[in-house]
Amino acid sequence: MGTKVIKKRGIDVEQVQPGLTPPPPTAGPSFPKKPRLTGKSKKRDIPEGLWSKCPRCEALIYDRELDDNLKVCPKCDHHGAIGARERIHSLVETCTFEEMDAGMESVDVLRFKGVASYESKLAAYKKKSSLLKDAVVTGVGTVGSHRVALGVMDFGFLGGSMGSVVGEKLARLIETGTDRGLPVVVFSTSGGARMYEGMFSLMQMAKTCGALAYHARQRLPYISVLVNPCYAGVMASYASVGDLILAEPEAMIGFAGPRVIRDTTQAELPDGFQTSEFLQKHGLIDAIIHRRDMKTRLVNYLDFMMTGRRVLA
Numbered sequence: 001m002g003t004k005v006i007k008k009r010g011i012d013v014e015q016v017q018p019g020l021t022p023p024p025p026t027a028g029p030s031f032p033k034k035p036r037l038t039g040k041s042k043k044r045d046i047p048e049g050l051w052s053k054c055p056r057c058e059a060l061i062y063d064r065e066l067d068d069n070l071k072v073c074p075k076c077d078h079h080g081a082i083g084a085r086e087r088i089h090s091l092v093e094t095c096t097f098e099e100m101d102a103g104m105e106s107v108d109v110l111r112f113k114g115v116a117s118y119e120s121k122l123a124a125y126k127k128k129s130s131l132l133k134d135a136v137v138t139g140v141g142t143v144g145s146h147r148v149a150l151g152v153m154d155f156g157f158l159g160g161s162m163g164s165v166v167g168e169k170l171a172r173l174i175e176t177g178t179d180r181g182l183p184v185v186v187f188s189t190s191g192g193a194r195m196y197e198g199m200f201s202l203m204q205m206a207k208t209c210g211a212l213a214y215h216a217r218q219r220l221p222y223i224s225v226l227v228n229p230c231y232a233g234v235m236a237s238y239a240s241v242g243d244l245i246l247a248e249p250e251a252m253i254g255f256a257g258p259r260v261i262r263d264t265t266q267a268e269l270p271d272g273f274q275t276s277e278f279l280q281k282h283g284l285i286d287a288i289i290h291r292r293d294m295k296t297r298l299v300n301y302l303d304f305m306m307t308g309r310r311v312l313a
Contacts, residue, residue, distance in 0.1 A: 059075040083156060087187060093143070135160045150186075153166070153188055170208050181218065185298065187227055216243075223244045231257065251275065
């Protein structure tokens with residue numbers, strides 16, 4: 001490799017430098033960069049399943065406190081969704097509930113075809129809610145001093161939709177109440193008939209109402225409790241024919257949704273339309289009861305409605 005001789009003025013010594021480009025000067029002292037802050041840092045530190053946000057007041061509530069309060073917000077009294085078994089536990093006396101038809105399951109009679117098959121949806125919901133096989137739990141239990149035929153629907157299973165199993169379980173429950181001389185209490189929450197079963201679902205409307213007609217002939221009371229939301233085929237059948245119709249505060253109740261009615265009638269709907277308060281004002285609902293008071297009020301109603309039969313007994 002050749003070299004290049006460079007003479008600098010004022011200096012007698014000749015400096016020999018390589019003909020290549022000299023390396024860059026060494027970098028100065030480096031300072032550590034500040035870590036970039038992200039919005040995800042604190043959320044990872046909070047375990048899931050400990051806190052819930054109220055959909056109305058947006059307050060953060062400790063889940064255990066919410067469970068102890070029957071899923072009612074302690075800040076604003078908003079009634080959240082509650083499972084069927086949780087509700088039964090809050091109503092009946094300890095170890096008195098005898099479940100009926102626990103193994104009954106829906107089948108895909110129509111071979112429904114869609115984005116996902118009916119069978120796969122049923123399997124997914126059964127896995128999600130391991131304690132449920134369909135949208136209603138039925139059985140006989142003791143409420144206060146009264147033996148009651150009790151049915152409780154669960155909106156978490158396919159939107160509480162009424163298929164063949166829901167209708168059959170409720171019809172058998174009502175018939176059991178008729179045979180044993182028991183009052184019937186049904187908590188209804190549903191989006192309506194189950195579209196996957198077509199006319200088999202619609203037939204349950206007539207079947208349950210027919211069973212209630214025989215129950216009424218025995219002068220036995222039927223109490224219907226409407227829970228948010230309660231719509232369509234369920235509301236058009238057994239949910240609306242109770243001797244006494246109760247509801248929870250601010251429950252949405254109706255046959256069709258407000259948007260469908262507004263688009264059909266081309267009219268503005270009144271404030272509070274289809275809420276339990278609106279329907280009580282117009283005479284459909286007899287009483288609106290807070291969830292914490294539901295058991296006490298049911299016992300009072302049953303005391304009054306079963307007085308005559310107790311005297312005869």
